[in-house]
Amino acid sequence: MVQCAKQFLHIMSGYFPNVSKIEFEGPDSDNPLAFRHYNPDELVAGKSMKNHLRFGAAYWHCMRNPLGDPFGVGTALMPWDDGSESLDNALVRVPVFFEFLEKSRIDYYCFHDRDVSPEGATWAETHANLERVTQELKGAQEGSGKKLLWGTACLFAHPRYAQGAATAPSADVFAYAASQVKHALEATHALGGAGYVFWGGREGYASLINTDMKRELDHLAQFLHMAVDHARKIGFTGQFYIEPKPREPSTHQYDSDAAACLNFLREYDLLDHLKLNIETNHAELAGHTMEHELDVASAAGALGSIDANRGDQLIGWDTDQFPTNIYLCANIMLRVLKMNGGQGFTTGGLNFDAKRRRESHLPEDLFHAHVGGMDAFARGLKIAARIVEDGRFDEFVKARYASFDSGVGAEIESGATDLNALNSYALGIEPPVLDSGRQEMLENLLNDYL
Ligand code: XLS
Ligand code: NI
Numbered sequence: 132m133v134q135c136a137k138q139f140l141h142i143m144s145g146y147f148p149n150v151s152k153i154e155f156e157g158p159d160s161d162n163p164l165a166f167r168h169y170n171p172d173e174l175v176a177g178k179s180m181k182n183h184l185r186f187g188a189a190y191w192h193c194m195r196n197p198l199g200d201p202f203g204v205g206t207a208l209m210p211w212d213d214g215s216e217s218l219d220n221a222l223v224r225v226p227v228f229f230e231f232l233e234k235s236r237i238d239y240y241c242f243h244d245r246d247v248s249p250e251g252a253t254w255a256e257t258h259a260n261l262e263r264v265t266q267e268l269k270g271a272q273e274g275s276g277k278k279l280l281w282g283t284a285c286l287f288a289h290p291r292y293a294q295g296a297a298t299a300p301s302a303d304v305f306a307y308a309a310s311q312v313k314h315a316l317e318a319t320h321a322l323g324g325a326g327y328v329f330w331g332g333r334e335g336y337a338s339l340i341n342t343d344m345k346r347e348l349d350h351l352a353q354f355l356h357m358a359v360d361h362a363r364k365i366g367f368t369g370q371f372y373i374e375p376k377p378r379e380p381s382t383h384q385y386d387s388d389a390a391a392c393l394n395f396l397r398e399y400d401l402l403d404h405l406k407l408n409i410e411t412n413h414a415e416l417a418g419h420t421m422e423h424e425l426d427v428a429s430a431a432g433a434l435g436s437i438d439a440n441r442g443d444q445l446i447g448w449d450t451d452q453f454p455t456n457i458y459l460c461a462n463i464m465l466r467v468l469k470m471n472g473g474q475g476f477t478t479g480g481l482n483f484d485a486k487r488r489r490e491s492h493l494p495e496d497l498f499h500a501h502v503g504g505m506d507a508f509a510r511g512l513k514i515a516a517r518i519v520e521d522g523r524f525d526e527f528v529k530a531r532y533a534s535f536d537s538g539v540g541a542e543i544e545s546g547a548t549d550l551n552a553l554n555s556y557a558l559g560i561e562p563p564v565l566d567s568g569r570q571e572m573l574e575n576l577l578n579d580y581l
């Protein structure tokens with residue numbers, strides 16, 4: 132009877148009874164649970180905001196993150212969750228998450244296999260659990276129109292992966308990881324996922340003193356080739372991504388930054404099959420700006436998707452905070468607008484790989500967090516669209532390199548000259564005079580758009 136009444140209440144008011152569907156109310160609204168800038172169907176540069184931004188929510192942070200930190204246990208209140216690692220509890224979380232997606236107007240989601248379904252008593256039961264929850268997710272997708280941006284396998288939490296998964300010193304661990312990816316990939320395929328991510332949380336080392344780096348890298352490449360081959364076998368045509376991150380908890384991850392990933396993919400003949408999923412907080416941990424990582428990926432034609440979050444100036448961890456910095460969002464969206472020859476995201480999107488602070492433990496804080504991130508990116512999009520349309524930055528940069536458009540510069544670019552010819556040329560001209568790089572002028576101009 133009590134159970135019935137509880138279910139009835141959920142049907143009436145949902146799992147988030149304090150929150151109704153978030154509406155666009157415009158910049159003057161003082162409703163903290165309304166969008167001031169994100170208006171899903173509004174056209175910006177000829178395309179709806181929702182299609183530019185392709186927001187995704189992370190199942191792990193929304194549904195599974197208890198908000199603990201190294202000094203204290205979790206604080207998150209999740210009244211729907213009985214705290215058990217059971218299949219039943221996993222199934223209960225699905226409608227909760229989809230209610231969250233519905234009310235927050237987030238169109239996509241991402242998950243690790245172990246976020247959505249628990250390990251079983253046997254390895255076969257573990258796979259069966261994932262299959263069962265996949266059916267449930269499929270039903271929820273069909274009922275809501277929500278889509279899977281990407282799936283992935285959690286190859287870092289279980290103790291068996293303590294020394295790596297694809298780069299473990301044990302062939303049996305490698306086999307377990309391969310088996311897990313096979314099923315995660317098949318689940319992603321069954322759910323019509325637009326992509327599949329590899330983030331090598333344990334693919335690296337704690338110390339070189341016991342590590343055969345060359346062998347581990349070879350194994351990682353074999354692993355990725357097997358995944359690509361399996362995708363072909365089952366007809367999965369989504370985009371594969373590799374997600375760079377430098378360290379933590381390892382001292383070094385092989386996928387440490389965009390440049391390292393690209394070098395690895397090229398060396399092992401994988402660049403045709405994988406693009407990069409760039410995460411802001413990881414860029415910062417690698418000692419780069421997000422803009423740098425996006426430009427490195429773009430220059431190789433390998434920018435695929437984005438994990439949207441930010442770090443903290445004062446804390447050196449992957450704090451996975453929600454993005455709120457409009458300046459940064461504008462700079463990110465400038466690059467997104469130019470992706471794929473100006474098409475923007477094709478398979479990728481902006482996945483909020485972000486969690487609330489430990490102090491924000493109430494279910495409705497999930498909404499405050501995402502609404503803020505979505506509004507920050509909506510503003511970033513509008514600013515970036517104005518910058519592109521206005522064209523002054525592009526013109527400045529183009530003019531800065533104009534000496535390569537003709538004459539000796541064009542010969543350099545096309546490979547039509549050599550050191551002897553350039554020596555004669557240099558001897559015949561006046562010493563070079565540079566124009567100003569005008570960094571400050573451009574920084575001022577950028578501020579004018581904000
Ligand atoms: C962790 C990563 C992880 C990936 C998916 O730092 O960001 O969440 O996005 O495995
Ligand atoms: Ni991530």
Ligand code: NI
Binds near residue numbers: 410413449484
């Ligand atoms: Ni991260």
